[in-house]
Amino acid sequence: MLKRACWxxxxxxxxxxxxxxxxxxxxxxxxxxxxxxxGSASDTTARIVAEKLQASLGQAVIVExxxxxxxxxxxxxxxxxxxxxxxISIYTSAFTVAPLLSPGPLDPKELTPVATLGTVPTVxxxxxxxxxxxxxxxxxxAKAKAGAVVATTAGIGSSTHMNLERFRIAAGIEVxxxxxxxxxxxxxxxxxxxxxxxxxxxxxxxxxxxxxKLRALAVGSPKRSALFPDVPTTVEAGYPNSDYNFWIxxxxxxxxxxxxxxxxxxxxxxxxxSSEVREKFLKLGVDPLSMSLxxxxxxxxxxxxxNAQLIKAAxxxxx
Numbered sequence: 001m002l003k004r005a006c007w008x009x010x011x012x013x014x015x016x017x018x019x020x021x022x023x024x025x026x027x028x029x030x031x032x033x034x035x036x037x038x039g040s041a042s043d044t045t046a047r048i049v050a051e052k053l054q055a056s057l058g059q060a061v062i063v064e065x066x067x068x069x070x071x072x073x074x075x076x077x078x079x080x081x082x083x084x085x086x087x088i089s090i091y092t093s094a095f096t097v098a099p100l101l102s103p104g105p106l107d108p109k110e111l112t113p114v115a116t117l118g119t120v121p122t123v124x125x126x127x128x129x130x131x132x133x134x135x136x137x138x139x140x141x142a143k144a145k146a147g148a149v150v151a152t153t154a155g156i157g158s159s160t161h162m163n164l165e166r167f168r169i170a171a172g173i174e175v176x177x178x179x180x181x182x183x184x185x186x187x188x189x190x191x192x193x194x195x196x197x198x199x200x201x202x203x204x205x206x207x208x209x210x211x212x213k214l215r216a217l218a219v220g221s222p223k224r225s226a227l228f229p230d231v232p233t234t235v236e237a238g239y240p241n242s243d244y245n246f247w248i249x250x251x252x253x254x255x256x257x258x259x260x261x262x263x264x265x266x267x268x269x270x271x272x273x274s275s276e277v278r279e280k281f282l283k284l285g286v287d288p289l290s291m292s293l294x295x296x297x298x299x300x301x302x303x304x305x306x307n308a309q310l311i312k313a314a315x316x317x318x319x
Contacts, residue, residue, distance in 0.1 A: 022259030029060040031087045032250075033078050035071030035094075040183075041120050041201055041286060042248045046090040048280045049117060052271035063090075070098035070157055072105040075251070079110035083255035085264055088114065093159060093247050096303040100311055101157045101318040108304070113296045114250040114261055115268030118286040121221035122163050122199040122246060123228055125214045127190055135218045135237040138197060142173035151175045152186040152195035156318060160186065162307070163199040163220040163244035165314040167234055170242035190214070199244075202227040202285035220244055227285045245303070247289065249296065265293045 032050055034043045046063050054061040066074035071094050081087035089111060099108050126132045132141070142149040151168075153161040156179050168175060178195060180186040183204055189195035191213060199220045206227055208214040218234045219225050222243045234242040250268055252261065269290040271277055278288045291299070310316075 022257060022263060025085055025260050025263060026057050026059045028086060029062060030057065030085075032061060032063045032090050033074045033087060034063055034065050034090050035067060035074030036065070036092075037067065038065060041203070041284065042090060042092050044284055045117050045248050045281065045286055048277055048284075049268065049271050052274055052277055053267060056267055056270065069102055069105050070094050070155075072098050072102060075111060076106040078251065079106060079253050081253055083253035083257075085252055085256050085260040087252070088264070089251045090117070091249060091251055093162075093245060093303065094157065095249075095251070096300060096307050097157050097162060097311075100304070100308055101316065110254050111251040112254045112256060112261060113293065113300055114252055115265045115272075115293075116289045116291045116296055116299075117248045117250065117268065117272055118281055118289045119221065119223075120159075120201055120246045120248065120286050121219050121223065121225035121228075122160065122244065123202050123205060123216045123225060123231065124167070124197055124218045124220055124234065125190060125200050125205050125209070125216055126197045127193050128212055128215050129193055130196060132196070132215070132217065135234060135239070138217065139171045139173055139239075141196075142171070142175055146174040147176045149173070149175045149197070150178060150189075150195045152178045152180055152189040152198045154183045154186050155179050155181065156316065159244065159246040160199045161316070162310065163246070165310060165316065166244050167199070167220060167239065167242040169310075169313060170234070170239045206285075221246065223287065225285060226282050226287065247299075248286070262293065265296075 032046045034046050036043050050061040066077050075089045078087050078089035132138045151164050186198050190198045202225045205214055209216050216228050216231045218237050219231050220234050272288045272290045281288045
């Protein structure tokens with residue numbers, strides 16, 4: 001009875017302290033920590049949202065870049081920050097991949113989901129110098145000779161790599177995978193003809209498609225891209241379970257009071273649903289996405305399971 005009373009008192013005290021912290025939040029500058037380079041989709045998305053959050057929260061909101069290990073260095077920094085909501089990780093679906101390939105820098109349990117910002121479709125592109133007019137042409141070439149078709153990606157475990165593997169397994173093909181150090185290098189390989197195809201982000205290849213240097217065969221995401229509305233998804237092209245969900249979201253240290261997490265979820269959702277942010281997102285090729293906290297938590301849990309299965313099935317190993 002005494003132990004139960006002590007635990008009840010402790011729980012009540014923690015609840016009260018969390019509520020008190022929520023009432024004074026935010027009390028200083030908020031840091032959005034991006035684990036990727038400036039100019040990338042998720043980093044630009046963070047900067048767009050930062051402007052809106054600064055107005056609604058009444059505090060300065062700045063974006064910091066802490067690079068390394070597929071975003072894990074930045075995420076680990078947030079996990080070790082004071083759990084008061086003032087240091088926030090802007091991460092992507094790599095959160096459900098990188099810890100599986102590189103265990104050590106971050107235990108995913110050290111971070112808790114806050115809010116989704118958007119999803120970024122991928123586009124399967126080939127050089128117009130290649131004789132691929134449809135996805136079926138590409139698949140036929142890969143089936144004609146295993147390993148003869150070359151696929152490039154932005155790196156092991158990147159969204160472009162995971163999308164490639166989902167598509168490859170769904171299509172039943174073997175390709176030669178050449179991982180690069182980033183998107184620019186991967187795209188160069190396709191433009192020069194050294195690689196046959198690449199799952200690129202829409203804003204990265206829009207100009208080359210317009211100029212006739214690249215051909216967009218399909219969208220590798222669950223939905224079509226607003227920047228390529230006439231390009232079908234790989235699922236629509238006849239390859240079930242070939243799509244990959246590349247999302248951008250916010251997370252904080254796991255010991256952050258629930259009241260602050262809920263407040264941040266509300267603020268992020270309001271920002272994402274605002275007309276100004278939506279317009280900027282869509283121009284960038286990012287589809288705005290707002291979710292309830294339970295839905296975001298459920299999505300992350302499901303993705304850890306599905307990505308673990310994909311990594312095993314594809315035989316993916318970290319560099």
